[in-house]
Amino acid sequence: MDNNTEAAAGIDEALSAIRTELAGLHAQSKFLNEVVDRLHAENEQLRRAGSKATVQPALRELIKLADDWRSRAAAIREGADSAQLCADVVEDVTLVLERQGVEAFSADAGAEFDRHEHRAVGTQVTEDETLDGRVAEARRPGYRSDERVVRFAEVVVYKVATGG
Template sequence: MVDDIESVLAGINSELAGLHAQSKFLNEVIDRLHAENERLRNAEAQRGLQPALRELVKLADDWRSRRAALEVDGGADLVRLCDEIVEDVTLVLERQGVDEFHAEVGAEFDRHEQRSVGTRPTDTPDLDGRIAEVRRPGYRVDTKVVRFAEVVVSKFTPPPAP
């Protein structure tokens, strides 16, 4: 009789161990599916936001251009207004996960984050391939560049021989 009870208990233990392993496997599958679902939902949300984010970047660029034009004509109040609008748009972009980044004059040109919109001749060999002017900032979401910083790159041109 004791042997029968031990045999039944061993069978129950074995079945419980199998159920536990199956439960653990199913929980891992559910966790993996949940994580994948979250990634897909986030990607879909970002894809839906892309047109609006591009328009906001263009809006910031437009107001920067207006500021530059007003700076030439004078009008400190209007220049300040343009700066405030650009700052507001930049804050909206940041709240949506889009970060503005700036290239630095004199830094080495980096095609992973910058786009050359022109070249400027230089007679200094050390400046070859370095940023001569920054035209527009770049934007990124996490580590992905969504708009390259626009720069003018120095190009070494030796002086003509005498």
């Protein structure tokens, strides 16, 4: 055999080894893609099941609340005290929120305004400088879930009158 024939045979042998290696890598890649696809599908299935399990208690609470409102509508038609019925609904919703891990909080009049918990919805002019920046009135409660404020308490804040 001459040098060219030996070189060609060496190249053919190297190419054959490369083809075998590529076929193995292709098979391995296909297997890994199938595993990833299966794991992704299982993960999605678990996520949906977890989501349903989390939402189900809230759905039951909302259904009960809808039923309670139907009963109260009938009571209103019969002349019941509307203000009391509204207060009852607020109490029911507060209980639903508590069962879902959400707690209501309010700002006390005279407390220092805290931008991490309060949202100023108005100001009230005062001559007393010690009241400046303090809560004059709480308008709506705030809500927390896991120590994180979900909604700020809405407050009116005292502001010292400036001479003009």
